[in-house]
Amino acid sequence: MNATANSVFQFKKMLKNLDKCMTKASAFADHKKFDVNILTTYRLAPDMFDFVKQVQSSCDVAKFCAAYLSAQTAPKHEDTETTWAQLHERVQKVVTYLDGFKAADFENASKAKVKPGWAKGQWIEGDNYLNEVAIPNFYFHIMAAYAILRHAGVDIGKQDYLGELSFKS
């Protein structure tokens, strides 16, 4: 399978793992008797994104990576989430979107000319976009979301972050 397809499918898996971590955060909040929505505005530093924006960014990096590298147009998702339930929905929307892709959609990805909206008209080759922009940015935000939950005391670990691995005996 090509590198882009592998990455996009891995992003989908990581978003599902994040979704499960959020479910564990809800259970933690119930147990500790606080409203889980309090965590939506948690941050690792005052000038870093809060939890909501880390989840939205994780979703967007995955969505735009799949769209740009298959020459499709990404669906619009307004950044209006303020509750845990809405964040679950946002993640699910992107998982469903990514479910629609197959490896063949990314056959021409490595040489694609990618022009992200924020790049002021500049472009970057598909392979470089994947390795320099999409992968580091995706893991930046997904790990920030995870770390916010860890910092808040939620009982999750590396296995929740990674999910199941394809080891064989």
Place this chain on the structure above:
Amino acid sequence: MNATANSVFQFKKMLKNLDKCMTKASAFADHKKFDVNILTTYRLAPDMFDFVKQVQSSCDVAKFCAAYLSAQTAPKHEDTETTWAQLHERVQKVVTYLDGFKAADFENASKAKVKPGWAKGQWIEGDNYLNEVAIPNFYFHIMAAYAILRHAGVDIGKQDYLGELSFKS
């Protein structure tokens, strides 16, 4: 270029970016008149790795990924670092090790049978090792190191994390 080579070279770049972030942390410590080595034991949560271990882990994931996927034996690096200077040296050792690889070394990577020391004799196919284990783990630790510095107030941002990007106009 094959996906493994792209990832290994990107890991090298990210380690250099981390090295620069650590240099900025030293300047921050000087400015605030504290010993930068105080940050070596900082953590995002009491049951997460401290800064030293996050840097060591970033180095190890990159090193073992390159070694396993080129059928080589990774050099041993004892985890004895306790100072900022020693952490710079550790990063430099791995950057130098990765400098020795060329894309052709990873030609057979995707189908390699990878048996990490911690996997209790189980194995995983090269492509799955790269996507499910190496990439998510590498970014987990490199982002944790970055986030510890951000949490401590060091004046770094996403651009320091990502480094220079290959955009063209």
